[in-house]
Amino acid sequence: MLNKEKFGSNFKWGTTICAFQNEGWANSDNKGQSIWDDFTSDAKNIKNNDAINNASNFYKDYEKDIRIASSLNLNTFRFSLSWTRIFPNGKGEINPEGVKFYHKVIDCCIENNLEPWITLYHWDLPKKLEELGGWTTRSIINWFSEYANFCSNEYGEKVKHWIVLNEPMSFTGLGYFMGYHAPGKTGISNFLKAAHHTALCNADGARIIRKNVKNAIIGTAFSCSYVKPINKSRLNKKSAQRVEVMLNRFYLEPTLGLGYPTDVMPGLNMINRYFKDGDLERLKFDFDFIGIQYYFRVVTKFSLFPPVLFASEIEPKKRTRNLNTMGLEVYPQGLSKVLQFYNQYDGIKNIIITESGVCYDDHLTNGKIYDIKRLRYHRRMLKEILKCKKKGINITGYFIWTLIDNFEWREGFEPRFGLVHNNFETQKRTIKYSGLWFRKFLRI
Numbered sequence: 204m205l206n207k208e209k210f211g212s213n214f215k216w217g218t219t220i221c222a223f224q225n226e227g228w229a230n231s232d233n234k235g236q237s238i239w240d241d242f243t244s245d246a247k248n249i250k251n252n253d254a255i256n257n258a259s260n261f262y263k264d265y266e267k268d269i270r271i272a273s274s275l276n277l278n279t280f281r282f283s284l285s286w287t288r289i290f291p292n293g294k295g296e297i298n299p300e301g302v303k304f305y306h307k308v309i310d311c312c313i314e315n316n317l318e319p320w321i322t323l324y325h326w327d328l329p330k331k332l333e334e335l336g337g338w339t340t341r342s343i344i345n346w347f348s349e350y351a352n353f354c355s356n357e358y359g360e361k362v363k364h365w366i367v368l369n370e371p372m373s374f375t376g377l378g379y380f381m382g383y384h385a386p387g388k389t390g391i392s393n394f395l396k397a398a399h400h401t402a403l404c405n406a407d408g409a410r411i412i413r414k415n416v417k418n419a420i421i422g423t424a425f426s427c428s429y430v431k432p433i434n435k436s437r438l439n440k441k442s443a444q445r446v447e448v449m450l451n452r453f454y455l456e457p458t459l460g461l462g463y464p465t466d467v468m469p470g471l472n473m474i475n476r477y478f479k480d481g482d483l484e485r486l487k488f489d490f491d492f493i494g495i496q497y498y499f500r501v502v503t504k505f506s507l508f509p510p511v512l513f514a515s516e517i518e519p520k521k522r523t524r525n526l527n528t529m530g531l532e533v534y535p536q537g538l539s540k541v542l543q544f545y546n547q548y549d550g551i552k553n554i555i556i557t558e559s560g561v562c563y564d565d566h567l568t569n570g571k572i573y574d575i576k577r578l579r580y581h582r583r584m585l586k587e588i589l590k591c592k593k594k595g596i597n598i599t600g601y602f603i604w605t606l607i608d609n610f611e612w613r614e615g616f617e618p619r620f621g622l623v624h625n626n627f628e629t630q631k632r633t634i635k636y637s638g639l640w641f642r643k644f645l646r647i
C-alpha cells in the first residue's frame with residue numbers, strides 16, 4: 204500500500220514549472236528576448252506550428268496556480284527565473300519590474316505554505332548573450348556569475364533552496380549539438396565548448412549562492428535515462444556504456460571531482476582543448492543534493508555514426524507500444540535502475556527527484572479528466588522510490604512535472620504533463636483525477 208508516512212515526515216512533495224513554458228507575456232514590462240522567444244517566433248520550428256502566445260499565463264495567473272498547488276497539499280513549489288525579465292540584455296541593467304515579479308511569486312508561495320525552490324537557469328538564455336556566443340564563449344562564466352550573484356542576493360533572504368541548472372545535457376546536447384532546440388547550433392566543437400562552460404557555471408553558480416545565502420541548500424538537476432543495449436554482444440554493450448556517459452555521467456562526474464568521463468569514450472578528450480589552468484578543480488562543487496529527472500529508457504546498438512559516440516538508439520515505436528504522446532517509452536521501473544546507478548557515487552549525499560511526469564492525451568468528459576494512466580505512472584514511480592529507500596538510498600523529495608499543462612518546447616502544446624488541465628484559449632484550469640489523487644494522498 205502506498206502511504207505518505209513511508210516517505211518520511213521531511214519528504215519534499217512538489218511540482219516543477221518553468222519560466223519559459225509557463226509565464227507567457229514575453230514582451231511585457233521591459234522583459235528582454237530570450238533564445239526561446241526567438242526560436243518559437245518561427246512557427247516552423249514548433250510542432251503543429253503552435254504559437255506560444257501566453258503559454259499557460261503564469262505571469263498573470265501565478266496566484267491562482269500557486270493556490271491550486273497548495274490545495275493539492277504539496278509542501279514545495281519549484282519554478283525557474285527568467286533571466287531576461289531580470290536582466291533584459293543578459294547583463295548590466297536590471298529591470299525592477301521583473302525583479303518585483305519574482306518577489307511576488309515567492310511571497311505568494313510562502314503565504315500558501317509552499318517552500319519556494321528557485322531554478323536559476325531553465326534554458327532561456329538572453330538572446331543578446333547568444334549573439335555574443337552564448338554558452339560557446341567563456342565570457343558566459345562572467346555573465347552567469349553576475350546573474351547568479353544578483354538573484355541569490357536579492358531573493359536569498361526568503362529562498363533557501365536553489366537549483367543552479369536544469370538538465371545541462373538537454374540544453375547543450377539539443378541546443379548546441381543537434382540544433383533541435385534553441386539556439387539551433389550544431390556540431391561537436393560547439394557542443395564541447397558549450398558543455399565545458401556550462402559545467403564551470405554549474406559549480407561557480409553554486410559557489411556564489413553558497414557565499415550569498417545563509418543556510419542555503421543547493422543542488423543542480425540532471426536528466427538521466429536507463430540505458431540498455433539491444434543484446435549482450437560486446438559491441439552493443441559498449442555502445443550502451445558510451446550512451447550512458449552522455450546521458451548519465453557527463454555533467455555529474457566533474458562536479459564530484461572525477462573529471463569528464465573519458466574512460467569508455469576517449470574521443471571526449473577533445474574537451475581538454477577548452478580547459479584553462481585550474482579548471483579541473485573549478486568544476487567541483489559539493490552539492491547538498493543532486494536532482495534527477497528520469498523520463499524514459501533508451502535501448503542502444505553499435506553504429507558507425509555519429510563518430511565518437513558510435514551508437515544509435517532503437518526507436519521506441521519499433522520495440523514497444525508503451526509510449527507517451529511524444530513517442531518516448533514509458534518505463535517507470537527504470538527509475539530504480541538509475542537511482543541505484545547514482546547511489547554508487549560516494550559524493551552524492553542526497554537525491555531529489557526534481558522532475559517526474561508523463562504526457563498523454565487528456566480528454567475532458569463532462570468537465571472532468573480521468574487520467575488514470577498518468578496516475579498509475581506516478582504511483583509506480585513512488586513505489587520504485589520506496590523500494591530504493593528500503594535499500595538505503597537517500598531520496599528526499601518528489602517533484603511532479605508538472606502542475607499545469609504548459610508549452611512543451613519544440614513539441615508545442617500537444618504533450619500534456621500537468622496534474623491540472625489547461626484550456627490554452629481561455630486559460631481555464633481543471634484539476635485532473637491524478638491531481639485529486641495527490642490531494643487525498645498528501646492530506647495531513
Ligand code: GAL
Nearest residue numbers: 221369370373426558604611
Ligand atoms: C524535461 C524538461 C522540462 C520538460 C520535461 C518534459 O526534460 O526539464 O522542461 O519539458 O522535460 O518533457
